[in-house]
Amino acid sequence: MKPTPPKESFFDVALLFTILISIALVIIESVPPINSQHRSLLRILEWVITIIFSIEYILRILKVKKHKYSIEYLLGHCHHDHCWLWRDISPQTPLGQFLASAVMIVGYAIIAVPTGIVTAEMMKPTKSSNTQVCPHCLHDKHESDAVFCKKCGGKLN
Structure with a gap:
């Protein structure tokens, strides 16, 4: 060169x-x-x-x-x-062409895999929670439609 x-x-x-x-x-x-x-x-x-x-x-x-x-x-x-x-x-030998292709695929994966993970997390439905506190065990993370405590089974208010 x-x-x-x-x-x-x-x-x-x-x-x-x-x-x-x-x-x-x-x-x-x-x-x-x-x-x-x-x-x-x-x-x-x-x-x-x-x-x-x-x-x-x-x-x-x-x-x-x-x-x-x-x-x-x-x-x-x-x-x-x-x-x-x-x-x-550009690589001239078959080994060089193979290695260049492998590095290219790894490069794409470095971008694509985290993007896919983030997208999958963004698409997950969010669980709605409320502020009800169980009067029996004081557990406070219940679904919005919960009638009973998911920890002790006691009736919620």
Whole structure:
């Protein structure tokens, strides 16, 4: 692999810096007091960053057209057994392809499994409880339609 020219390296660093600023703006905007106090400034900064990203995208398209490649080259293209992405590498050996696939699946699982667990918990029906206290054993966690104490069996009020 040949070294990245200084202009491209500067561009990459500037792009990463802009991405970090964009993320920071989203985080800052999620804090209600800051958002309400600086809403117009945050909106202007979001538009500036959106315009910067749009210009960057257009420049990449122009660069691709200049080199007589298709947009597919810029965005990446896949064949049935492997993908090549812009400025990316792909494993050449069967073992490397297998390991890359395994790592990709683990990566998806890291995202999908916790998401599934959280979603399942959110979909569980909530048990409604009331404030009735059993006069016999003083147990206080009863269902809203309970007539008898689930701990001692005594009649509730």
